[in-house]
Amino acid sequence: MLGKRLQQLRNKFELTQEELAKILCMSRSTYAQYEVDRRKPDYDTLHRIADYFKVSIDFLLGRTEYSIIEECCLPSRLKMIRELNDISLEQLAEGLNLSLNDISQFETGEKYPTPSTLKVLAECLNCSVDFLLGRITEPRPYLFESQQGYSTLDAYGSDDPLQDLPEEAKKSLAEFKEFILNKYRKEN
Secondary structure, eight states: OHHHHHHHHHHHTTOOHHHHHHHTTSOHHHHHHHHTTSSOOOHHHHHHHHHHHTBOHHHHTTSOSOOBOOTTOHHHHHHHHHHHTTOOHHHHHHHHTOOHHHHHHHHHTSSOOOHHHHHHHHHHTTSOHHHHHTSOSOSOSOOOGGGTTSOGGGGSSSSOGGGGSOHHHHHHHHHHHHHHHHHHHHHO
16 A cells, blocks of 8 residues: 555655655665555654645554645644643743743744754643644553553552452451461361
8 A cells, every 4th residue: 555655746746756855865766666566664664744735644544544644734733733732932941941932933833943942842732742742632542551640550549459458348358368368277
């Protein structure tokens, strides 16, 4: 599927394999092998291809028919998620150790953050980089345990989960324990 999609996109942009290979910083033969599905691009190359054609990686891999990524949505999404989190431009700039001017320019589209700054922006705003770039529509499609505000270890109030059981459950366990002990004492 990838090869077919690459060929369609290259033809749509009226590029030769040689031209596209140069744009993607690779040899024509390497690129040609992608188009005939003899070789698969690595993770970074796949991202470069998606970024160049402004399509999702899911589209390239045949997981969706929807190819369009909203053009230049970083400014509007950045402002929206910042405001949803009730963070001022000044607070965001201070939190990221960037100038207020930089943050303001990110939101107007006059300037774009570096990939590392984009990652820190997403973390600070509690959303994904894909959301900021318009690749997905949900700001938080999944949360890691560290982002959920609790730990699964916090589910237990003590090191011994039995201590947190209701008295009725503790009594039932004690009775069952006594039953098992008696059963095996008699057999020995």
